[in-house]
Amino acid sequence: MNDLQKRTWAEISLPNLKHNYTMIRKALPEGCRFLGVVKADAYGHGALPVSLLLQEAGADYLAVSCLDEALELRSGGITMPILILGHTPPEYTKLLIDQGFTQTVSALAKAREYSVAAGALGKTLKIHIKLDTGMSRLGFLCRGDYFNLGVNNVIACCHLPNLEAEGIYTHFSVSDETDEESESYTREQFELFCQVIDTARERGGVHFAIRHCANSGAVVHYPEMALDMVRPGLLLYGYGDDSGRLGLKPCMRLVTTVSTIKHYEAGTSVSYGRHFVTDRHTRMGVLAIGYADGLPRILSNKCSFAAAGGFAPQRGNICMDMCMVDLTELPQTEVADEVEIFGPSNDLNALSEAAGTIPYELLCAVSKRVPRVYIEE
Ligand SMILES: *Cc1c(COP(=O)(O)O)cnc(C)c1O
Numbered sequence: 001m002n003d004l005q006k007r008t009w010a011e012i013s014l015p016n017l018k019h020n021y022t023m024i025r026k027a028l029p030e031g032c033r034f035l036g037v038v039k040a041d042a043y044g045h046g047a048l049p050v051s052l053l054l055q056e057a058g059a060d061y062l063a064v065s066c067l068d069e070a071l072e073l074r075s076g077g078i079t080m081p082i083l084i085l086g087h088t089p090p091e092y093t094k095l096l097i098d099q100g101f102t103q104t105v106s107a108l109a110k111a112r113e114y115s116v117a118a119g120a121l122g123k124t125l126k127i128h129i130k131l132d133t134g135m136s137r138l139g140f141l142c143r144g145d146y147f148n149l150g151v152n153n154v155i156a157c158c159h160l161p162n163l164e165a166e167g168i169y170t171h172f173s174v175s176d177e178t179d180e181e182s183e184s185y186t187r188e189q190f191e192l193f194c195q196v197i198d199t200a201r202e203r204g205g206v207h208f209a210i211r212h213c214a215n216s217g218a219v220v221h222y223p224e225m226a227l228d229m230v231r232p233g234l235l236l237y238g239y240g241d242d243s244g245r246l247g248l249k250p251c252m253r254l255v256t257t258v259s260t261i262k263h264y265e266a267g268t269s270v271s272y273g274r275h276f277v278t279d280r281h282t283r284m285g286v287l288a289i290g291y292a293d294g295l296p297r298i299l300s301n302k303c304s305f306a307a308a309g310g311f312a313p314q315r316g317n318i319c320m321d322m323c324m325v326d327l328t329e330l331p332q333t334e335v336a337d338e339v340e341i342f343g344p345s346n347d348l349n350a351l352s353e354a355a356g357t358i359p360y361e362l363l364c365a366v367s368k369r370v371p372r373v374y375i376e377e
Contacts, residue, residue: 006336007288008256010366011343012045013375014053016249020238021057023247024219024230032226033210035061037233039069039085044294044363045237045251046372048076055080063231067092070101083128083167086138093117097125102166106130106138111157118162128167128210129154131196133189135173142196151196155204167210168197169231176217176240186218190225216240239348239359253343254366256289256305258335261327270324271316276301283328285312287339290321294365295341302354306345307333 025034036059037043042050051062051073063083064070070082083102090113096103097118105111105127118125131150132139142150158165170193174182193213200206211227216235218225220242234240238250262284270276270284278284287305291297300318304311305325309332312325327333342348342362352359 006257008254008293008369009371009373010044011253011255011373011375012049013249013251013253014049015375015377016238016251017045017050017053017236018057020236020243020248020251021054021059024232024235027219027223027246028230029223029226031228033060033212033229035059035063035083035212035229035231036236037063037215037231038073039063039065039233040364041069043233043237043360044366046374047072048078049372049374051078052076061229067095067101071095071099074099074101090114090117093125094121094123097121097123100126102126102128104128104130104138105157105163106132106140108140108153108157111160111163115160115163124162124164126164126166127157128169129157129165129208131168131170131193133170133192133196134185135171135189137171139170142192147192147196147199151199151203154196154200155206158200158204158206165206165208167212167229168208169212172213172215172218174217175215175221176242178221183221186222189213190222220246234360237363239363241349250343250348252348252363252366254289254294254341254370255338255343256287256293256341258327258333258337258339259286259288259322261285261333261335269316271300272319273317276316276324280328282326283331284315285325285327285333285339287323287325288321289341290319290323292320292367293370294362294367295323296355296357296362296365299351299355303351304346306340306343308337309333311346312339 036054038047038051041047061081065086067088114125130139140150140153175186210229212229214225214230216232219230219232238248264278264282266280268278289295297318304313307330309330315326316324340346342351348359352362
């Protein structure tokens with residue numbers, strides 16, 4: 001980034017990322033593999049730099065959402081296994097195989113299409129089978145009355161030619177919630193997952209080298225569910241309610257600068273809609289960040305940001321490229337000074353709560369206009 005253009009940027013701490021990886025890895029049972037979830041540009045942290053670090057650090061697998069995200073990693077020098085979590089049209093089977101990607105399969109009809117396409121090439125596509133144990137999203141149905149059908153479909157899938165079913169996985173819907181009902185739901189999901197795998201082995205003689213189900217919530221709350229591989233995303237980046245307890249560190253610090261400072265008399269309305277009116281002589285700063293940078297407009301008048309001398313309450317509607325903050329109590333803050341939107345001084349979890357959302361969404365929202373600046377040490 002050109003220093004003269006300093007406007008708004010996201011500092012990404014690679015040492016913190018390495019630290020988080022090491023801490024999570026240390027807590028895993030011996031022999032358990034580590035898959036780093038780097039979908040959505042590694043939750044806004046930059047998929048390639050994050051993946052290169054994980055590859056170097058010795059992670060076993062990466063996961064992305066779609067083919068384009070996987071291709072970005074391969075062309076950037078990532079040689080490790082990459083699992084595509086979403087659907088890829090069978091027309092791309094050759095590309096999947098040539099690039100060595102692992103494709104999720106969540107229905108028998110799709111497995112058949114991949115099998116035919118791979119057969120026509122005389123090659124084999126590596127797949128992981130996805131079970132729907134209660135998330136009700138992608139995956140083979142296997143709950144309740146669907147159990148036998150689910151098991152039989154999994155077996156059929158494994159017996160198709162030109163497919164190599166290396167793994168099987170499922171996804172938890174409430175593993176990060178600690179109430180009793182959520183806990184029993186997660187345990188039910190886990191038991192069903194294990195039952196399908198066991199029954200498929202007994203009935204169909206199929207064996208999976210990599211069984212995995214633990215997302216961030218499960219890595220923290222259910223270490224006994226690690227199986228052959230864990231699949232954390234948010235935790236790796238140092239966020240979530242339990243990240244502090246594990247000694248993890250947030251990797252992103254979103255920083256903006258003060259563009260100008262003006263003084264208003266009491267009774268002055270501020271920004272679009274005139275939803276804030278000063279009630280005293282006010283020293284108001286304009287920050288170079290708005291909703292086009294990823295600061296949600298819903299936070300208008302509901303948050304504070306960390307300046308050098310303390311917290312500056314945000315005032316008036318957040319605009320596309322700017323927003324205003326009250327600097328009356330922070331006389332030492334000057335034009336061009338840095339203001340932290342979230343990071344070590346301003347907790348992302350609290351900001352997410354104020355926005356009525358989750359830290360995931362605010363991280364992904366940091367837009368491509370915001371340069372990522374990688375901190376090496
Ligand atoms: C996004 C995702 C994860 C990671 O979830 P976190 O809550 O960020 O740990 C794991 N598995 C699947 C299938 C996902 O889609």
